[in-house]
Amino acid sequence: MEISSFDITGVKLLVPRHIGDERGYFAETFRADVFARECGDWIFVQDNESRSARSGTIRGLHFQSEPHTQGKLVRCTAGALFDVAVDIRQGSPTYGQWVGETLTPENGKQLWVPPGFAHGFCSLEPDTVICYKVTGYYSAECDKGLAWDDPAIGIVWPDVADPDTLSAKDRQQPRLADLPAYFSWSE
Numbered sequence: 001m002e003i004s005s006f007d008i009t010g011v012k013l014l015v016p017r018h019i020g021d022e023r024g025y026f027a028e029t030f031r032a033d034v035f036a037r038e039c040g041d042w043i044f045v046q047d048n049e050s051r052s053a054r055s056g057t058i059r060g061l062h063f064q065s066e067p068h069t070q071g072k073l074v075r076c077t078a079g080a081l082f083d084v085a086v087d088i089r090q091g092s093p094t095y096g097q098w099v100g101e102t103l104t105p106e107n108g109k110q111l112w113v114p115p116g117f118a119h120g121f122c123s124l125e126p127d128t129v130i131c132y133k134v135t136g137y138y139s140a141e142c143d144k145g146l147a148w149d150d151p152a153i154g155i156v157w158p159d160v161a162d163p164d165t166l167s168a169k170d171r172q173q174p175r176l177a178d179l180p181a182y183f184s185w186s187e
Contacts, residue, residue, distance in 0.1 A: 001028065003038040008094040011085050012039050012112040013101060014073070027108055029075065030133070039112050042071055044133040052079075052123035052130075056162035060120020060170065061086055061146040065182040068139035069115035072132045076103035079128030081121045082158050086146060088176070089116040091185035096176050098155050103130075116183040118146040122161045144182065145173035152176045 002015045014035075018025040035042070052059070061084070064070045074083055086098045102124070103109050113119045121130060148155070148166070153176055 001031065001034055003034070006099045008085070008087050008097055008099055009092075010087075010114045011099050011117065014110040014112060016108045016110070018108060029108070029110070030073070035073075040114070042135045044073070044135055045137055046134050047131065048134060049077075049129060049131045052081075052128045052165075053126060054162070054165060055123050055125050055128070056158075056160040057123040057128075057165040058120065058148055058157070058161055058163065058170070059122075059167070060084070061118035061148050061173065062120065063088065063115075063118045063144050063146070063182070064136060064139060064142040065144050066142070068136050068142040071115050071135040072113045072119055073110055074103065074113060074119070074121075074130060074132040075108075075110040077105055077129045077131050079123060079125035080104040081123050081128050081130055083111045083121045083130075084119065084155055085111065085113040086118040086120075086153055086155070087116070088118050088146065088179060089183045089185040090181040092116075093185075095185070096153055098153055100155065120148055122158055124158060124160060145170060146179060147173045147175045150175045
């Protein structure tokens with residue numbers, strides 16, 4: 001497995017090696033020992049999956065606050081998606097900056113989004129399926145979000161991104177300037 005870092009500390013890109021032949025391929029998509037060495041000793045407690053029927057569906061930007069924070073290891077098992085992580089750690093030198101990656105079953109890429117980041121994605125094809133492991137259980141009272149289109153963040157979403165697909169909750173999310181300090185930077 002190849003693991004690389006971004007300019008934003010904490011977020012990682014994991015690319016499993018595909019071993020293939022005429023029948024298809026085999027890939028080791030997760031190994032606890034490799035993940036712990038490269039990303040930290042996190043314990044995953046739940047696997048989540050969602051399907052977006054339409055291309056251009058926008059979901060996010062979401063995160064969970066203390067005491068029920070979540071790290072997410074995200075991958076795409078059908079279709080294609082543009083996956084985004086935004087640094088919301090107060091005091092971080094990269095506060096408000098984002099990274100994005102296109103995830104597909106073919107490229108096998110996975111994005112590690114640790115606590116302290118807002119996460120969202122846009123489906124690039126119909127019937128896109130996103131699967132992700134999380135380090136904390138869902139908590140309605142800790143479920144928070146950030147405006148997907150905040151110009152202060154400046155995410156460059158794919159042209160297919162359709163604001164009409166936003167949930168009612170995501171239409172009401174605060175901008176970065178109005179976001180309480182849910183997370184603090186620490187090296």
